[in-house]
Amino acid sequence: MEASTADRGLSHLQKRGYSINLSTHIKTEIIQHARGEAPKECCGFIMSDGSVYRANNASANKNKFKIAAQDYALAARDSNIEAVYHSHPSTEPRFSEFDKFNSISHNFVYVLYSMRDNSFTQFDPSLAEFNKYIGRKFEIGKTDCYSLIKDFYKFELDIQLNEYHRDQAFHSYLGDLFDKHFEREGFLKVDELQKYDCILLRKNEREPSNHIVLYLDNNLILHQPGKSYSRMEEYTSTHRKLTNYIIRHKQWTTA
Numbered sequence: 001m002e003a004s005t006a007d008r009g010l011s012h013l014q015k016r017g018y019s020i021n022l023s024t025h026i027k028t029e030i031i032q033h034a035r036g037e038a039p040k041e042c043c044g045f046i047m048s049d050g051s052v053y054r055a056n057n058a059s060a061n062k063n064k065f066k067i068a069a070q071d072y073a074l075a076a077r078d079s080n081i082e083a084v085y086h087s088h089p090s091t092e093p094r095f096s097e098f099d100k101f102n103s104i105s106h107n108f109v110y111v112l113y114s115m116r117d118n119s120f121t122q123f124d125p126s127l128a129e130f131n132k133y134i135g136r137k138f139e140i141g142k143t144d145c146y147s148l149i150k151d152f153y154k155f156e157l158d159i160q161l162n163e164y165h166r167d168q169a170f171h172s173y174l175g176d177l178f179d180k181h182f183e184r185e186g187f188l189k190v191d192e193l194q195k196y197d198c199i200l201l202r203k204n205e206r207e208p209s210n211h212i213v214l215y216l217d218n219n220l221i222l223h224q225p226g227k228s229y230s231r232m233e234e235y236t237s238t239h240r241k242l243t244n245y246i247i248r249h250k251q252w253t254t255a
Helices: 024-037 069-075 097-106 125-133 145-156 170-176 237-242
Strands: 003-005 043-047 052-055 065-067 081-088 109-114 119-123 187-190 198-201 211-217 220-223 231-234 243-249
Touching: 024 043, 024 052, 024 081, 024 109, 043 065, 043 069, 052 069, 081 097, 097 109, 097 119, 097 125, 125 145, 145 211, 145 220, 198 237, 237 243
Parallel strands: 003 065, 081 109
Antiparallel strands: 043 052, 043 081, 109 119, 119 231, 187 243, 198 211, 198 243, 211 220, 220 231
């Protein structure tokens, strides 16, 4: 999905590169906007006062969005623009390269709402060095949740994690994956979250851990959902309820 943002009218706006927490109000407003505009993409701004500005999608293509310069000016009259949002009515929750380009060029966080998955994803230009980990298609044993952690730790933290066999039947041996090996890989259980910790999730209290996510800071996580694309999103109350425990590698600490 391509996004087009106008350069004209942007110079007076407060440009900031950081991730934002999406309140229930903001999410509800965006969801309602998306439903009202479908099958076209909706688009607009999340403002610093917590409000949502609904912009008109000026694109003639229902699979793209374009925000006119006058919408930027009108939105910024009474409050600063914190983020640009748009929807994907029926396609995957994945930012296009042009979305990423505009986010980085204008230094705005981009928020994507997928109606198909009922999910929110953020692209943060201030974390551009990590955005290569966003949009990876799930494939067990190659680009799954553990592969994402393994690649991130190798290339960003210079920590080498071992490879473990995983196939389509991995649900039958979950107990032999995360819970069995994390100490062998140099991780220790901790109580408080810190940047680049890993969070192990499970379906319920009777099940072993079945998913691993990376904590990026500012209440954001990076992870690879099954049968979807890797994404950066808020560490929500739902994630917290599913959290089994937090682990930290002994070679890494920000303290």
